[in-house]
Amino acid sequence: MARAPDEKTAAPLVPAQRTLPALRAAAAGCRACDLGARATQTVFGEGPRDAAVMLVGEQPGDAEDLSGRPFVGPAGRLLDEALAEAGLDRRRVYVTNAVKHFKWEARGKKRIHQKPDAGEIRACRPWFEAELAAVRPRALVLLGATAAQSVLGRAFRVTQHRGELLPSPLAPIVLATLHPSAILRAPDPEARRRERARFVADLGVVTRALRDEGAGASPP
Structure with a gap:
């Protein structure tokens, strides 16, 4: 979707030297949308520059906003466990989010997650594009509808294409x-167990695709 001429994005802030340290430093002061004014800090991606796998989520949560690191809260712990079960090492995976600031609303003393809107996602997309160009992963894994639609288009439905290998110029292997x-x-322990097993199976598709592509017996 084309953006309006007056619509702000982070593009002017992306440095010419697109190394991960340079990108992270530049993103620290990003105010391309209004989310940075309320967030504690920018939560940029994290992981090795030569990671074979890049994971993209929606946005940082409360724990990530406070720590400055992606996927360190409860969802991050579940992700770590699932990656290990699927044969992927979190330490060798690059993790980031489509939006780099925590969007929240106050409910009492708690900060409750709010879904970023289309303008906020578009404003942040240059950071993702720069990360993708810097890392050049063999596999791009999109976690959830916001991440998938921000990359593959608003018509994409994770529920229809979950766990499928998707044709894309962004990486040899793309999966949502x-x-x-x-x-x-999930509403109950059985539903959580079932969805967790499916999640591990989806990540396993990436593991096998890397091996088939010639990644060797021990994928990242």
């Missing part, structure tokens, strides 16, 4: 699945 937070919100 649930965000781990959706598993935590």
Whole structure:
């Protein structure tokens, strides 16, 4: 979707030197949308620059906003466990979010997650594009509807294409699945167990695709 001429994005802030340290430093002061004014800090991506796998979520949560690191809260712990079960090492995976600031509303003393809107996602997309160009992963895994639609278009439906290998110029292997937070919100323990197993199976598709592509017996 084309953006309006007066619509702000982070594009002017992206440095010419697109190394991960340079990008992270530049993004620290990003105010391309209004979310940065309320967030504690920018939560940029994290992981090795030569990671074979890049995971993209929606946005940082409360724990991530306070720590400055992506996927360190309850959803991040579930992600770590699922990656390990699927044969992927979190330490060798690059993790980031479509939106780099925590969007929230106050309910009493708690800060409750709010879904970012289309303008906020578009404003932040240059950071994702720069991360993708810097890392050049063999596999791109989109976690949840916001991440998938921000990358593949608003018509994309995770429920229809979950766990499928998707043709895309962005990476040799592209797959969309649930965000781990959706598993935590499942209505009962059996539903959580079932969705967790499916999530691990989806990540396993990536593991096998990497091996088939020639990644060797021990994928990242």
